[in-house]
Amino acid sequence: MTIEVSVVRVFTDDDGEHGNPLGIAPADAVPDDADRQALAKHLGFSETVFVTDPADGTAAVRIFTPATELPFAGHPTVGAAWWLREQGHDIAALDTPAGRVDTRVRHGATWVRARPEWAPEFALHPMLHVDDVVHAHPRDYPSGPNYLWAWEDEFEGRIRSRMFAPDLGITEDEATGAAAVRITAHLRRSLLIRQGHGSHIRTVFGDDGWVEVGGLVRPERTIRV
Known part of the structure; x- marks a missing residue:
C-alpha cells in the first residue's frame, strides 16, 4: 500500500x-x-x-x-x-x-497550548553571546537533548538558540517547539526565538503555568x- x-x-x-x-x-x-x-x-x-x-x-x-x-x-x-x-x-x-x-x-x-512538563527535559545552556550559540558544534554535546541560547535583546524578549538531541536521533533540530515551551517557563516571560538557520518561534507565558507556542x-x- x-x-x-x-x-x-x-x-x-x-x-x-x-x-x-x-x-x-x-x-x-x-x-x-x-x-x-x-x-x-x-x-x-x-x-x-x-x-x-x-x-x-x-x-x-x-x-x-x-x-x-x-x-x-x-x-x-x-x-x-x-x-x-x-x-x-x-x-x-x-x-x-x-x-x-x-x-x-x-x-x-x-498556536498550540501546552504544559512545560509535557516537553522533554532539556539541558539548558545559557551563553554569554549570540556568537557562542552560532559557533557551537553538536559533537561537543554527545548526550542530550541540549538547548543552547543567548539573548539577542533581553528587553524585547528575543533570544538566539540551537538544539542538539543525539539521544533522539536528531543531530541538530532546526526549530524546537517543546524546547521553546521549556525556556519560556524557565524565564517566565513571552519570547521571540530565532533558532537554527533562521526559524522563528513565538511563545506566550501564562501565569497559570501554561505556555502557548x-x-x-x-x-x-x-x-x-
Missing part, C-alpha cells in the same frame, strides 16, 4: 524561509507502532506525526522521532493543526499522549512511500 506523507515546514520566518520539516501521515494508513517508528526513521525528519480523522473538533496525534515516540512536541502539533485546517477541518484541539493541546490561529500564525507554517511537498 502506498502511503502519502505531506511535508510542511513549521516555524518559518516572515518570508516563508527556513522552518523545521515535518512529515504528516494518516494514522489509519500506518496503524502499527513498529511500522510508524520504521517510517519515521526512513523519512529522517526530526519528527513525523500520525494524525487521525478529526471528530467534534479534536484529532488524535502520535509523534515519532527517528529513534523514539514523544508524548508531546511543539512543531509537530503546530504543523498538524495547520495541516488539518488546510484540509478543511475546524480544529480546536489535538489529543496527544501527554494531554489535550488546544490550538488557535492568530494573525496567520498557528506558535509560528508560521508552509507546505513543501508530498512523499509517497
